[in-house]
Amino acid sequence: MQNGLEPSPEEWDTWTRQVLDFVCKAPSPLGGEGWGEVFVPEQPLPGGLPAILELLAHGFHEAIPTVSPGFMAYVPGGGIRSAALANFLGNIANRYTGIEDQAPILVGFENQVIGWLCREFGLPDTAFGILTSGGSIANLTGIIAARVQILGDSGDFSKARLYVSDQVHHSVQKAAFLAGIPKNNCVNIKSDDVFRLSMPDLKSQVESDRQEGLKPFLVVGSAGTTNTGAIDPLELLADYCRQEGLWFHIDAAYGGAFVLCESGKTKLKGIEQADSITIDPHKGLFLPYGTGCLLVKDRSSLLKVHSYEADYLTASQRDSPASLGPELSREYRGIRLWLPLMLHGAGVFRQALAEKLELTYWLYEELQKLPVQILCKPELSTIVFKPGDLAERVNSYGRVYLAPTKLRGELASRVCILSFRTHFEQVQACLEDIRKAL
Numbered sequence: 001m002q003n004g005l006e007p008s009p010e011e012w013d014t015w016t017r018q019v020l021d022f023v024c025k026a027p028s029p030l031g032g033e034g035w036g037e038v039f040v041p042e043q044p045l046p047g048g049l050p051a052i053l054e055l056l057a058h059g060f061h062e063a064i065p066t067v068s069p070g071f072m073a074y075v076p077g078g079g080i081r082s083a084a085l086a087n088f089l090g091n092i093a094n095r096y097t098g099i100e101d102q103a104p105i106l107v108g109f110e111n112q113v114i115g116w117l118c119r120e121f122g123l124p125d126t127a128f129g130i131l132t133s134g135g136s137i138a139n140l141t142g143i144i145a146a147r148v149q150i151l152g153d154s155g156d157f158s159k160a161r162l163y164v165s166d167q168v169h170h171s172v173q174k175a176a177f178l179a180g181i182p183k184n185n186c187v188n189i190k191s192d193d194v195f196r197l198s199m200p201d202l203k204s205q206v207e208s209d210r211q212e213g214l215k216p217f218l219v220v221g222s223a224g225t226t227n228t229g230a231i232d233p234l235e236l237l238a239d240y241c242r243q244e245g246l247w248f249h250i251d252a253a254y255g256g257a258f259v260l261c262e263s264g265k266t267k268l269k270g271i272e273q274a275d276s277i278t279i280d281p282h283k284g285l286f287l288p289y290g291t292g293c294l295l296v297k298d299r300s301s302l303l304k305v306h307s308y309e310a311d312y313l314t315a316s317q318r319d320s321p322a323s324l325g326p327e328l329s330r331e332y333r334g335i336r337l338w339l340p341l342m343l344h345g346a347g348v349f350r351q352a353l354a355e356k357l358e359l360t361y362w363l364y365e366e367l368q369k370l371p372v373q374i375l376c377k378p379e380l381s382t383i384v385f386k387p388g389d390l391a392e393r394v395n396s397y398g399r400v401y402l403a404p405t406k407l408r409g410e411l412a413s414r415v416c417i418l419s420f421r422t423h424f425e426q427v428q429a430c431l432e433d434i435r436k437a438l
């Protein structure tokens with residue numbers, strides 16, 4: 001090694017070949033001692049990179065199989081390889097993309113994809129956004145934007161109230177707390193019989209809170225919920241929030257990407273009226289973990305929170321990611337979206353998303369022929385049904401991987417079809433294995 005950390009050209013050549021060789025082969029299960037020990041060598045590990053890759057292979061093998069075509073647990077995505085390659089390039093180049101004029105073309109590529117997303121979601125020209133590490137941080141950034149816009153920056157949030165459905169993802173409640181809103185001020189509104197936020201309950205809660213002198217500032221809708229894929233009544237919520245002067249944030253971390261296909265777009269009508277939207281490209285755009293996104297109707301709402309000046313910063317920061325989100329130094333996240341979109345074109349993403357909806361509907365029709373109780377008709381690509389104790393048996397057959405959930409306190413089986421690798425063959429296998437497990 002030239003100076004301890006910089007490889008020589010020969011070493012670089014060998015390393016990249018070894019890593020590529022490694023990713024081309026399926027990780028193999030390995031035995032071994034001491035996996036649980038905290039172990040950081042002072043000197044290079046004997047055996048070098050091949051030995052390190054063996055350790056990694058073991059770790060990959062022992063993790064739940066998120067890249068399997070049969071993975072239908074939680075909210076899958078799969079992780080397209082072109083994005084992994086983009087990430088590798090971004091890290092090798094290691095350019096500074098927090099401030100626009102330090103890497104104007106690279107930041108420009110990132111801005112292009114954010115602008116493209118704004119258009120796909122039907123947002124106005126004033127809209128923009130920021131790429132985040134995931135949906136949780138996008139929700140946090142959205143809630144802080146709402147808080148500053150509606151409540152100002154006095155720092156007294158003791159009376160601030162926000163409203164979520166009882167099906168909301170817990171990251172929203174966590175984000176509200178991180179944003180300084182007392183836990184009890186995040187109000188759970190009952191969901192209706194199809195697990196959507198109930199408008200009458202929301203209205204009466206907001207009204208009675210106002211009468212008590214509290215300060216409603218935000219309603220969070222889900223599109224769709226993690227548990228069932230239910231889409232809250234987005235158009236009604238948008239109208240109501242506009243009338244009441246409330247910020248309307250939509251957590252579309254799971255379902256937002258479906259706007260890219262016609263059938264999904266119809267279901268998500270009203271999303272274009274949100275003040276802010278969380279989406280999660282590491283779910284619905286099939287990217288590797290670590291890519292979320294917040295879109296806002298008005299870019300100035302992000303600037304208001306995040307734009308600062310300092311002697312060591314340059315003047316032209318308006319289009320800088322650092323002025324739109326909480327990070328300054330950051331990885332070049334945009335490349336993970338931009339390169340795959342350039343390489344594959346948006347069309348394959350649209351087709352893959354439409355396919356997921358069709359596969360889910362097919363499975364739903366087939367499940368109705370079995371002795372199961374479907375707990376709600378799928379809106380997107382999730383089906384929840386009883387009995388709730390099937391996952392372990394289904395998983396033991398080794399073809400598909402499911403995780404159970406709890407719906408209104410009761411254990412339920414859940415299938416979520418969202419990996420770009422999942423096609424008819426795997427959904428058919430899922431049906432066969434559910435049948436066998438029953």
Ligand SMILES: Cc1ncc(COP(=O)(O)O)c(C=O)c1O
Binds near residue numbers: 169224253292
């Ligand atoms: C609806 C919803 N919102 C937010 C999140 C949190 O996203 P992340 O895990 O990317 O932080 C999830 C994760 O599954 C989700 O399903």
